[in-house]
Amino acid sequence: xxxxxxxxxxxxxxxxxxxxxxxxxxxxxxxxxxxxxxxxxxxxxxxxxxxxxxxxxxxxxxxxxxxxxxxxxxxxxxxxxxxxxxxxxxxxxxxxxxxxxxxxxxxxxxxxxxx
Amino acid sequence: xxxxxxxxxxxxxxxxxxxxxxxxxxxxxxxxxxxxxxxxxxxxxxxxxxxxxxxxxxxxxxxxxxxxxxxxxxxxxxxxxxxxxxxxxxxxxxxxxxxxxxxxxxxxxxxx
Numbered sequence: 001x002x003x004x005x006x007x008x009x010x011x012x013x014x015x016x017x018x019x020x021x022x023x024x025x026x027x028x029x030x031x032x033x034x035x036x037x038x039x040x041x042x043x044x045x046x047x048x049x050x051x052x053x054x055x056x057x058x059x060x061x062x063x064x065x066x067x068x069x070x071x072x073x074x075x076x077x078x079x080x081x082x083x084x085x086x087x088x089x090x091x092x093x094x095x096x097x098x099x100x101x102x103x104x105x106x107x108x109x110x111x112x113x114x115x
Numbered sequence: 116x117x118x119x120x121x122x123x124x125x126x127x128x129x130x131x132x133x134x135x136x137x138x139x140x141x142x143x144x145x146x147x148x149x150x151x152x153x154x155x156x157x158x159x160x161x162x163x164x165x166x167x168x169x170x171x172x173x174x175x176x177x178x179x180x181x182x183x184x185x186x187x188x189x190x191x192x193x194x195x196x197x198x199x200x201x202x203x204x205x206x207x208x209x210x211x212x213x214x215x216x217x218x219x220x221x222x223x224x225x226x227x
Contacts, residue, residue: 103164106159108158
C-alpha cells in the first residue's frame with residue numbers, strides 16, 4: 001500500500017516563475033491537506049481539500065497561492081510569481097473520510113528553493 | 116485558539132539514556148493527540164496517538180499518555196538509540212476546526 005506521494009522532491013525556481021507541487025494521497029483517502037514548513041519551524045496549515053472542493057483555505061496566503069484536488073489526478077498546490085520568502089518545504093497529508101479521519105499521513109515533501 | 120507547546124531543544128542524550136519531551140496543549144473540546152517524528156530530509160511519520168483521556172499511545176519503545184487534568188502528552192522512551200536522532204512534533208487534532216495543530220518541534224540528538 002503506497003503512502004502519500006509528492007513530486008517533485010526538490011524544485012528550484014527563479015523569482016517571478018511559477019511553482020507546481022503535486023500530491024497523490026494514500027489509496028482510499030479522500031481528504032488532502034497542505035502544510036508549509038519554514039527552516040527551523042513547525043508545520044503551518046495552509047489548506048484542506050476534498051475531491052473537487054476546498055474545505056478550508058484559512059492558512060493560505062490570499063495572493064499567488066492556489067490549490068485544487070480534481071476528480072481525477074493528484075492535488076496541486078500552485079504558487080505564482082514566486083518570491084524568495086516562498087522557499088520552504090511543502091508537505092501534503094491525507095486522511096480517510098471516516099474511521100480515523102483525525103489521523104493524517106504525510107508525504108516526503110517538496111523542498112522549494114527560490115533563487 | 117487551540118495550540119501546542121513543546122519543550123525547546125535541542126535535547127542531547129547519550130545512548131541508552133531515558134528520554135522525556137514535554138508537550139502541553141490548549142484546546143476546546145476533546146482533541147486527539149499525536150506525536151510525529153521527522154528524520155533529516157524526510158517527511159513526518161506518525162509515531163503514536165491517543166484519542167481520549169488516560170489513553171496511552173505506544174510505538175517502537177516510545178510512549179505518551181493523554182493527561183486531561185494537566186493538558187499534557189509527554190513523550191518518553193526508556194533507552195534511546197542513535198537512530199532516534201530526529202525532530203519530534205507534538206500535535207493535536209481539533210474536531211471543532213478539523214485542523215491538525217503542531218508544536219514547534221524538538222530536536223533530539225543521541226550520541227554514541
